[in-house]
């Protein structure tokens with residue numbers, strides 16, 4: 001799981017670009033793990049309900065002995081409304097002509113983004129794919145159960161490797177709603193993605209730096225080919241994110257306070273020969289209790305041109321980079337909070353001079 005913060009009372013979103021948006025609350029930002037989302041300015045009623053629901057759940061979780069690490073992660077790192085807003089914007093910008101309805105979230109973890117995708121439009125479908133069965137089951141019990149029974153019929157969650165997606169196995173629906181399987185998008189008898197009948201996807205995404213889980217160029221190109229092959233022949237986009245800057249290549253510890261706990265992003269020493277880094281996410285409750293290494297990742301920190309080359313080699317027609325500078329980490333390393341200003345926008349740029357920290361969205365376009 002990744003590097004962003006979800007919006008909430010004090011707000012936690014990931015770094016992102018801000019575009020004018022047509023369908024969403026304009027305060028939402030996409031997810032990301034090391035930046036701190038700013039407080040929301042305007043809430044619609046639905047968002048307020050969601051937030052107060054999250055508040056209650058947070059309190060419950062935090063008084064329990066073992067708060068759910070997935071719940072803490074979602075609060076600290078993710079901002080699904082913002083992500084979806086940008087995904088739709090990119091789709092309309094580079095493909096256009098129709099609304100995107102069919103979505104796949106690779107490296108989905110708890111598939112929060114898929115759940116939000118379904119919640120915001122009843123015509124939408126989603127596919128989630130991840131290696132971690134525990135997080136997929138947590139999604140079914142926690143994220144999907146909040147959306148309503150029809151969501152189970154529109155989401156197909158698969159347990160498996162993005163490098164062998166067709167072998168990935170469909171995760172069962174919870175027993176209490178077993179009858180809903182009859183309505184499932186996927187063939188009732190399907191057990192793997194190969195056997196499932198799924199609509200061609202309009203958008204595929206790999207967020208929170210998940211492509212860094214793939215360490216070889218061969219794997220990266222193979223993964224991009226899989227993503228391209230499931231996109232609609234009428235045109236579709238693949239979107240991933242990446243972080244970088246001089247601060248990404250050294251030891252670093254950033255933290256931000258959320259409701260009832262502190263979220264900590266820790267970066268180990270950077271291996272320049274292999275471009276490998278280890279990222280750990282910790283959650284701290286007051287002075288005494290810390291959930292250390294709630295999530296740890298061994299990443300290869302790809303560069304933007306490497307990613308772009310691999311996308312083109314995989315067969316994408318064009319690749320676009322949306323980048324924004326992040327606040328200087330030196331000014332925040334010993335501070336209580338690392339925060340991201342709301343005013344710095346993501347911009348589509350073809351050249352950008354190195355900074356202390358930046359975040360980028362790479363959008364690969366498959367046209368007819």
Ligand SMILES: C[S@@+](CC[C@H](N)C(=O)[O-])C[C@H]1O[C@@H](n2cnc3c(N)ncnc32)[C@H](O)[C@@H]1O
Pocket residue numbers: 001002003031077078106107108109110129130131132135160161162163206207208209210213297
């Ligand atoms: C950084 S987390 C991102 C989670 C989520 N996408 C988000 O935005 O917060 C990376 C996820 O990728 C999954 N993962 C890592 N390697 C994978 C692979 N080869 N195939 C499928 N999932 C993988 C992990 O289990 C983990 O849930």
